[in-house]
Amino acid sequence: MAYNLLAGKKGIIFGALNEQSIAWKVAERCIEEGAKITLSNTALAYRMGEIKKLAEKCNAPFFPADATNVAELEQVFRSSMEYFGGKIDFFLHSIGMSMNVRKSRRYDDLDYDYYLKTIDISAISFHKMLQVARKLDAINEWGSVVALTYIAAQRTFYRYNDMAEAKAALESIARSFGYIYGRDKKIRINTISQSPTMTTAGSGVKGMQNLMDFSDRMSPLGNATADECADYCITLFSDLTRKVTMQNLYHDGGFSSMGMSLRAMEIINKGYDCQNCED
Numbered sequence: 001m002a003y004n005l006l007a008g009k010k011g012i013i014f015g016a017l018n019e020q021s022i023a024w025k026v027a028e029r030c031i032e033e034g035a036k037i038t039l040s041n042t043a044l045a046y047r048m049g050e051i052k053k054l055a056e057k058c059n060a061p062f063f064p065a066d067a068t069n070v071a072e073l074e075q076v077f078r079s080s081m082e083y084f085g086g087k088i089d090f091f092l093h094s095i096g097m098s099m100n101v102r103k104s105r106r107y108d109d110l111d112y113d114y115y116l117k118t119i120d121i122s123a124i125s126f127h128k129m130l131q132v133a134r135k136l137d138a139i140n141e142w143g144s145v146v147a148l149t150y151i152a153a154q155r156t157f158y159r160y161n162d163m164a165e166a167k168a169a170l171e172s173i174a175r176s177f178g179y180i181y182g183r184d185k186k187i188r189i190n191t192i193s194q195s196p197t198m199t200t201a202g203s204g205v206k207g208m209q210n211l212m213d214f215s216d217r218m219s220p221l222g223n224a225t226a227d228e229c230a231d232y233c234i235t236l237f238s239d240l241t242r243k244v245t246m247q248n249l250y251h252d253g254g255f256s257s258m259g260m261s262l263r264a265m266e267i268i269n270k271g272y273d274c275q276n277c278e279d
């Protein structure tokens with residue numbers, strides 16, 4: 001259901017790769033709510049082919065950028081402003097990648113070149129976007145910026161690996177730049193801490209299916225889907241949340257406030273039974 005919440009607004013969506021991507025759902029919802037958007041991802045991601053479909057569906061131009069490359073990011077903001085004929089009102093950072101996770105490097109055996117790359121792609125890229133946008137004065141007053149994160153920034157999750165540090169840095173950048181942008185331009189910056197979601201990035205985490213099952217059992221409302229995450233992003237881009245800034249907002253069905261639930265305990269009890277059987 002559409003509410004016309006973004007009528008007249010213009011924004012950039014970074015990180016839509018395929019139909020499973022959270023950014024893909026956000027792009028679709030932005031259009032439904034009356035916004036105009038541009039899309040960005042790496043040139044390689046574009047060549048994979050899926051993004052063209054989204055660009056056509058959303059009537060949105062695609063501007064390539066490696067999110068670690070400041071010059072390329074500058075070009076995305078400049079081209080977007082040229083396309084819109086003025087400043088933007090919002091952007092989404094929906095980017096994450098760890099070669100250590102991809103190559104199954106354990107946390108006590110990290111490759112440090114990969115580690116630096118993880119932090120650059122998944123966190124510093126957010127700083128680069130915000131700094132580029134500020135230097136170009138690319139965002140209208142009362143604009144809104146959102147980045148996606150995960151609760152492993154606060155708590156330790158087996159196998160989330162070096163992405164935990166990346167997410168902690170990402171959330172801190174939202175606060176540090178949130179102060180500067182809020183003070184000077186009334187622009188808000190928040191992170192959404194999303195439930196585990198089966199996407200390309202998500203499925204890179206080993207044991208993802210089990211993590212999703214555990215998380216779903218622990219959450220009184222169940223895991224939040226990518227579509228539901230898109231709905232939440234829309235509210236943050238809209239004028240209904242103009243005084244929300246510098247927050248890490250949990251969108252996780254209640255997971256972050258739980259200690260133990262009946263449904264999770266049932267599984268653990270079964271596990272104990274099995275262990276006893278083996279004994």
Ligand SMILES: NC(=O)c1ccc[n+]([C@@H]2O[C@H](COP(=O)([O-])OP(=O)(O)OC[C@H]3O[C@@H](n4cnc5c(N)ncnc54)[C@H](O)[C@@H]3O)[C@@H](O)[C@H]2O)c1
Nearest residue numbers: 015017021022067094095096148149196197199200201202
């Ligand atoms: N899937 C989950 O379980 C989950 C949970 C919480 C938060 N998140 C976060 O949501 C965001 C989106 O991930 P997703 O789950 O939709 O997966 P996804 O794989 O669809 O999206 C990740 C995107 O990052 C892009 N990317 C990687 N390296 C890049 C680079 N150098 N420059 C520009 N773009 C680059 C990819 O091309 C891809 O579009 C990520 O920040 C992720 O950490 C995901």
